[in-house]
Amino acid sequence: MIQNPFARFLTGFVVAAAAAVLPVAAQQAASKPDFHQWAATPPMGWNSWDCYGPTVTEAEVKANADYMARNLKSSGWEYVVVDIRWYVGNDTAHGYNEKDPAWNIDAYGRFVPAPNRFPSAAGGQGFKPLADYLHVRGLKFGIHIMRGVPVVAVQRRLPILGSKATAADIYSKEGQAGWLRDMYTVVAGRPGAQEYYNSLFQLYASWGVDFVKVDDLSSPYHKPEVEMIRRAIDRSGRRIVLSTSPGETPVAEARHVAAHANMWRTVGDFWDSWEQLKEHFEVCNRWAPYIGVGAFPDADMLPLGRLGIRAERGDDRMTRFTRDEQYTLMSLWSIFRSPLMFGGDLPSNDAFTLSLLTNKDVLAVNQRSTHNRQLFREHNLIAWTADDPATGDKFLALFNAQDQELAPASEAAWASSIITRQTPGQSQPVDVDISGATTLYLNVRDGGDDIAWDHADWLRPTLSNGTQTVPLSTLPWKTATAGWGQVTAGKSVSGADLQVGGQRSDDGIGTHSNSMITYALPAGFTRFRATAGLDAAGAAQNTGGTLQFLVFTQNPFRPMPADSVRIPVTLAQLGLRGPCTVRDLWTGQTTSGVAGEFAPYVRRHGARLYRISTARK
Template identity: 50%
Template structure:
């Protein structure tokens, strides 16, 4: 597989935050249509179907324990036709992938590590070998929050061949992105290596995303070799306490960020989310993040160069949300900056800096306290002796400072984002 994959942090949409385990084909297509029309020109490109696409009874954010799964004769999960009609006649996700590709976008899916428990029960053969499901299953290795799978013993003959068989099938469907769950926490090194090897030999360039987190920091070098992005936290949702924690985590992981390997602060829980949660009566809710908090999140993710995966039902986006995720000046920092680092952080404020490709400097000032406060920065402390022009990337306005000191009054949970030339 080419090393030119994911040279910048991947940007896309994932179905989890709005549909949980129950997304349907028409909803995926609708979000692809929206992305093509409104987001593609800004760099958004991945359309990712999250968990349980192989479960015909999935209808909410909740998992159905031990539900029957759609599976072929080789123990490989396939899309449920009642939810993905184009998968009929053994077509899998090929037609959906072609629909997304024809829009100039890229297609992704989610899987859980391992082999289906029902494949082990049936002892299905493994394609390309004389081995069977029971020969490779580690029945002591199970996901703590989902009942579908057993782990695979990476030392067993047939283990690599099983992963080859599913990855090659996905490649035939045209996938460009695979999110593999239950890999990072605890760290399943053996299965990560099996999957990476299968991806390297499948004939397609596929982004390899590890979930959930927190990924172990001591495995950073292994991650950089074997994955394109990996979660640094558990599932991230629309509450300030979790966003506050991401400052520390992104700071800890910052030195391991770079082309083709990105610490992932998880999805953007923006817009219309939780559409199938029972507590919201199937109507969902709008994100709990305030507008200031959403700008803070976007500022942090972009200057720390975390992948951007939008979580809401995009066809319901209001104009404000659309403008939030299509600010070209902010997104340019995600795509093109370098030397990104957390310069300062305490309980109340944080400062991140970065360099631009044309020699410009970027500075993000965060008030992460619960009250309005001043956040000041002497530009000489970050190596800027002269600032001819300072540009506010959110307001699209230029201004000057005569003293070389940025004096900012910042509201609670708000961020200021500047380009300095």
């Protein structure tokens, strides 16, 4: 069953169905590599980013690969991906070393692995020995790269293999990533531009690379470089799966990216934040029509298990997701058919985490279902469904995404307008009458875009009573929560200096939307003043963050919703007639004779995933 017009487009692309009416075009299509078949089902693997950031070592990659071979390969997991900056010998955790990076680059301007981190790469062997190590174990090897040509190659005017041009002939500073300045844009059409990408993938093919994640490619969408990369992979002669990153990839480019890549990001970097997970319901619903054979919208990695060992965000920890939220994550990624890239340190897995990754009934939904779509959303009670093309059964996922709701901005004592990096000073002054208040609530909300870089600062916050002014930083907060990371006094949420609009401050609070900081107010204070602004770390990222700051003097929290609620679904909504057998894919429990309506209880932030079968005649 072809699930939607977009899938029909992809199917036609893959099988060259136009051969009957366009024989010449069909012959040309048949001569091209059928890259959609290289990953006909969503890729499943491990990526080093969430636990090791830009500092992973060969020993750590091998340890994760060994665990995968022993415990996960039989369930379909196969890719092991070394993420960003494997070519820097002295990179740092919780950020990048851009002061004095120890580059490892060959004579043709191509980065090679740092041998102090990857000893087997010494002597010009590159990643081939590590790839061989994985291949012997029945696994596949992947790497992360940045779009473009290295700045250091341009500065040294290094030659391009297969061309008379040098790196200095093919670059532009336009479009350079603001968050990591290792690379310049490659200008399509210039002599040597395509040859540079050809030389990259020729090198990767010689190493035995099976998967390449190309960063800074999707948001904004760099169409000319996407096309050059596709040609270079096809020319390499090796089946290299292409993943574009980060997101959100423009929906308007869905057909183009699906014709060039196997997977593409739908969001920015996703971490163990319920706020970010909840946003995925809308994102996945938006992208579900574009799921196709060998071409998958990518909801990003699974931040499960042990994270943050030396990562960019947060400290060494087990995932902050509750067990209910982990079931929600795995159920949504499975019925949406997102690629599954585990982000935690595999050898540190506990039994529960391993059980999430080896439930073959759940993984079958991810790998083999069709017609994946949201069935309904009633406020924050959500149902998704899909088909099993082999049996005619239906899959049903039910989600309870209810939260304790907050009062609208209209009830705040003060609310900013939406603050972006285009806002003058990237900030607004705060001056609020707090007369008679006993509690102060500092709230930051996402401004409504898909960007996850909403780093927010409350700078120089003070309380005054007309004669006395007290820095708020001298008082302890009662509670403090942030959508990502931890609320921090005197530093940004990422641990850097507080900086807004080019101005640094020693006095302030760093946080991240959506967040709430609560203070018990001393008696007699009548005004709260501060500067509310977008932190420099958010302003520098791609298109920047988008924020709204609010101050409440009355409790903004609405009553907590029930712990569990019934989510009713009629069999008719699924196109079925009773009686049916319903099997819970997480617990294995089976209920027979279901007719009319099926209405299980679902815990708040939790999920249920079912296979529903009609009675066999």
